[in-house]
Amino acid sequence: MDEAPTSEQEANDETGRRRAPTIVDVANAAGVAIGTVSRFINGQPVRASNREQIEAAINRLGYQRNALAAAMKRDVTNVIGFMLPSLSEFHGAVLQYVSRKMRAQGRAVLSFFHDVDSRSVAEGLEFFAAQRVDCLVIDGLESEAARIRSVVERQIPVVLYDNDIPGVVVDRVYSNNRDASRRATSHLLDIGHERIGIVTGHTRDYTARERLAGYIDALKERDIQIDEDLIVSGQWSEQGGHQAMRQILALDHPPTAVFSCNYNMTVGSLALFREIGLRLPDDLSLISFDDVPLFRLHETGITAIAQPTELIADSIVGLLLTRLDNRTSHAPYSTLLLDCDIILRGSTRRPRIS
């Protein structure tokens, strides 16, 4: 069964590294034209006898398609760029879902972690441009609107998620941060709380402003005066949340309940509670944005707002595929607002002294 090495043997370059076989090699080995091999590879009909020859040659040579060459020719890479700040529970879930769903479509996801600064976002966009990604998913900085706009001008479909970038004409997928926050705050009001604090994120971020707006909505619905002392920024971070919560608890007239606007800040608050011996929900009611296993397994359980990560991913993929399969269409852009679930657990209870 030994095949005598002929002209079709693998060539070695000067470094001793084997040159990968190409469709030309396959065509020669199979005794057919290059075009026939190309068409076989791309699933177009080929005469049965030729197909056998080609399949045999591919196996014998160990041929593997070069996606780069195909992409260059077709002007389509089947790669989508995904820019995000870090792999939190939320972003990780969305990235993974999007990645899996795209794979099922024969597409791949190239991810880029930006450092939440202008330079690294620019670097990421430049990188994606060089890689000729077909489209982009971005959780970006508002300050980068101009850069995103120049991407859009190049006819590259873009979907924004999580954080908004005003002034760019693209598709958007968000959790309904404002409504979820309103409902969460209303829950606290429903069970009898009247002074409610909030630990917010960076006000530069859309999500932070929306969550704060929802909190204010709920208070206004009941004609409750907004007390600025009860609104403290924790800068999205664990340490910031720790400090913000400390500041809120140190008020002359502290609240009986607090809404913490993300997971990290809640972790900071919980650490503080341990330090000072504050007990949930006896001493304070707490509700947090983002649901994680920690909250379910916490001794009392933390009431939390769960973002619909899989639905977000589905929506992102759906919007992108529509644009990609229909490049010429200028269908109107849409902004999807997806509802969150509020998971009631033990950290929210009616206040002791009402």
Place this chain on the structure above:
Amino acid sequence: MDEAPTSEQEANDETGRRRAPTIVDVANAAGVAIGTVSRFINGQPVRASNREQIEAAINRLGYQRNALAAAMKRDVTNVIGFMLPSLSEFHGAVLQYVSRKMRAQGRAVLSFFHDVDSRSVAEGLEFFAAQRVDCLVIDGLESEAARIRSVVERQIPVVLYDNDIPGVVVDRVYSNNRDASRRATSHLLDIGHERIGIVTGHTRDYTARERLAGYIDALKERDIQIDEDLIVSGQWSEQGGHQAMRQILALDHPPTAVFSCNYNMTVGSLALFREIGLRLPDDLSLISFDDVPLFRLHETGITAIAQPTELIADSIVGLLLTRLDNRTSHAPYSTLLLDCDIILRGSTRRPRIS
């Protein structure tokens, strides 16, 4: 300052999509040769006057380098493939670190989530081959040794991490699972426990076997008989951990301490404890592999083994860069075993009845 549209204007194809400017366009606009532009882009010296012309032309045309064409020419994509099962806290951290460090080197990471089955691993390797990734990072299945070997034969550097695949000649980076598990178990013995249970992972996985081996090492060091009843698999999963722990607690002569071999299974156990009202550490001591915020903030705190994720990423990157910068060298392959920290918290205490 208006530039009259000349031959250098952007061409539109039939779909109305602009063709991206190339170095040829830049060369024409700048009045220099193609080669000069290419050399400028790649940071080689160019006459000052030419450089100005080229920079101006690049800005005017909005030229962006085509990494695909360059990759095809150079046979180097500067993309590394990263194959992993899912985005757990551990894998997410490693992926993010590797990604950032590679970016600093001008390289990118293309990730692929396999479904822990043979078909999807094969699909991933095929995909990476088509994308011509320069090298591969894999947390793989042992069953896929043959496939990995054929990648190695193509001279593509591979680094294995987390889970071993015996019989392939590549670099490896692991936490010292066995020693960490031995030390964790020894800690329980030190504080007076004599009957210690273990909830293990899938025995098909290297990490599961190593962690079990460390547990056995510790018992043997003290001449304690291994009791098979105390060894139960939780299949790595939350539900499996729940069941395994239930089974262990239902023994006629249950242990006073349990070592849970990963995060998910520990979560399952904690859920069970809540259901049945078992209290840590009064009723049972618990130690877990993988340290996460949950364990720090748990009411009693969970003693845990922390894998050195950043060091793992550093090691992976270091090994890959060595191979990539030195393709011809056949330096011996290394297996790095990195020590874990054991973080003592409230879930481990000496047994009540000793």
Place this chain on the structure above:
DNA sequence: TTGTACGCGTTATCAT
């Protein structure tokens, strides 16, 4: 240092 021309592997076009 600069300009020219060829090749990388693939797809698409056009005749056959």
Place this chain on the structure above:
DNA sequence: ATGATAACGCGTACAA
């Protein structure tokens, strides 16, 4: 259905 051939954008000898 197939075969021949021209691109795609870039890097790099080679000659100037």
